[in-house]
Amino acid sequence: MDSRFYALNTRRFQQRAQVETPDTIYWERLEKPEFMKECNTIDYLDFSPTEPDNFVVTCSVRVQIYNLVTKLVVKNLSRFQKTAYGATFRQDGRLLAAGDEEGHVKLFDTTSRNILRIFKGHKAPVHRTLFTNDKLQLTSFCDDKSVRLWDVSKEKVVQTYNDAHTDYIRAGAMNPVAGNMFVSGGYDGKINLFDTRAENAIQRTLDHGSPVESLLFMPNGSIFISAGGNQVRVWDLISGCRLLTMMAQHHKTVTCLRLGTDGRRLFSGGLDRHVKIYDTTTYKTVHTLTYPNAVVSLAVAGADQAVVAGMVDGLISIRRMIVENKPSNLNQIRVNHASKEKKKKLVKKLLKPNTSQVVDHTIKDRSKATKLQSFDVHLRKFNFKRALDAVLLPRQAEKHPENTVAVITELLQRRALDKALSERPEAFLIQFIDFLCTHLPEVRFMRPLLNAANTILNVFDASSTSYGAKVLEALQRLSDTVQAEIALTFEMLQLKGAMDTIIGVSLSDSDKPKARTVATKGARMQPSKRAEKYVIYVD
Structure with a gap:
């Protein structure tokens, strides 16, 4: 194994x-x-x-x-x-x-x-x-x-x-x-x-x-x-x-x-x-x-x-x-791409110091393992809360949202997202909800973030503590975001139906050119x- x-x-x-x-x-x-x-x-x-x-x-x-x-x-x-x-x-x-x-x-x-x-x-x-x-x-x-x-x-x-x-x-x-x-x-x-x-x-x-x-x-x-x-x-x-x-x-x-x-x-x-x-x-x-x-x-x-x-x-x-x-x-295109890669390798080779000296024997360098990022290290140790903290840092969440969504997806697969969100201060929960509201409209993130929204609602339902007005406002923003996406989907479906009708009518009524x-x-x-x-x- x-x-x-x-x-x-x-x-x-x-x-x-x-x-x-x-x-x-x-x-x-x-x-x-x-x-x-x-x-x-x-x-x-x-x-x-x-x-x-x-x-x-x-x-x-x-x-x-x-x-x-x-x-x-x-x-x-x-x-x-x-x-x-x-x-x-x-x-x-x-x-x-x-x-x-x-x-x-x-x-x-x-x-x-x-x-x-x-x-x-x-x-x-x-x-x-x-x-x-x-x-x-x-x-x-x-x-x-x-x-x-x-x-x-x-x-x-x-x-x-x-x-x-x-x-x-x-x-x-x-x-x-x-x-x-x-x-x-x-x-x-x-x-x-x-x-x-x-x-x-x-x-x-x-x-x-x-x-x-x-x-x-x-x-x-x-x-x-x-x-x-x-x-x-x-x-x-x-x-x-x-x-x-x-x-x-x-x-x-x-x-x-x-x-x-x-x-x-x-x-x-x-x-x-x-x-x-x-x-x-x-x-x-x-x-x-x-x-x-x-x-x-x-x-x-x-x-x-x-x-x-x-x-x-x-x-x-x-x-x-x-x-x-x-x-x-x-x-x-392939030739141009290959020439660019060749130039990159040549630059790396020129920047590398010359150590080609005559020696009796060579000690092979130990192969380095793939360097793990901080959230991978925490996931390896089953520190789910720290892994979520690492990807929700403002700079990290703004510059690399794919890392944040990847960690959320991994926690969902491990059924550990509710544990990572439970017993958290209100400021952290508001930050998490704001991230969902910001990136939920993106197609590549929609499915995992919808599952995350369901999970955070379950966390609120299971909690016996009362939350302040700011948390309730954040939940209202999340609700408005989801409703806006649903309304947009309905509008797109209606638009598709209207366009199909227009295209069908225009094609059936179009004047056909003479055969060449x-x-x-x-x-x-x-x-x-x-x-x-x-x-x-x-x-």
Whole structure:
């Protein structure tokens, strides 16, 4: 059993600006989010590979292509009888495929908005459709537990893999290098690796441990990543699908994965309202983006120009990268940061006295333990009152309130805050209450300080002594502060509701711009007979 005493972790209460890394500098250049409102959950988002300012949004019975700059609909693909799913661009941006609740896969011309092909055969909703890297075939992943490979030009099924899973198939990914290989993920928690050349197409079956929500291949095709539950797992395809690492940075289900910074950064969005950004060399979290609601879909523009997130309530968040007058290149920021650190080390080395003399032997210095602050020393000796006194000194409480809150949190966890506050003079209690009133409105301190306010009220209730008018005035100030925070919360909720209504009305009534036509090379694909005869029946 480890008997060492560890100092309090006060960094968790520090403001984010106090910890600076090249990635925080880079990603904090994202502008404040701009919001758009749709009528239902945002199922899928995808950026056009040829027109980086356009991205497609799949929501309800509509597939809409938005412009990143104007935030307006460029093209509206509404040829769906029931809910549409997973609209994704082909690699050349000329075609777009989407599944639907009827079990159909529909292929659209992004220039003319015509429906070119309708692939029929599935018996349940198709949630994901992906093109192979040769652009000639299309893969569909369906809730009927099957995966189908389609020929785009002939509108026929090439191969059907029935009973690939024992539950719904909601995730898939195509190998960007080996066009004959792809992976599928199901709600049975399994991941299947397919090779279309082999007689037995399913080469490997892996266990993710939770329903698989998203899959993603790295650009080199040798590593793929799975997301499900609160975990993100990394698999090495070359070494027999060996598990390389596992990240569990989310508190709730991870719903989507994306790559950024030319494949050097991995994004994961989850129901905990966070998007985590990982370094793909170390798979450590380098930054976190926070959103107002659960994130269910994600898209990252080329060169990190924008990060678009779709939420469960139909809200779309667009955050564009600020590039004017500042270098936005992550490598340049990293080089600048490294040069600054190198200069600091050089200065320290020059200031250090030169003791490099020839000696027979060297006595190694005893490693010094981490120096404890005064409140840590008192906590180590269980002197709770002295620990609280040390952090409530006027200079300490004003300059480093995070230390005060850290000690209060530690005392709450040890159930010793009431002991530290009992049998105290009125001046100390007034000082403690004033600290609560000053820092309670800060979001980073709110939860522990509310618990501390409850504790001090319990101390007053349990005490048999009477208190003076000054203490009662301090309690009234605390009550007013709490009531003001409650009133502010209600006002913010009302404002949010009003803004949601205004945004919804403005988007529904906005004039849509004319679609911009793009000249394409080669013969344009013509609609098939089945696509020409397709009719949508409206109840």
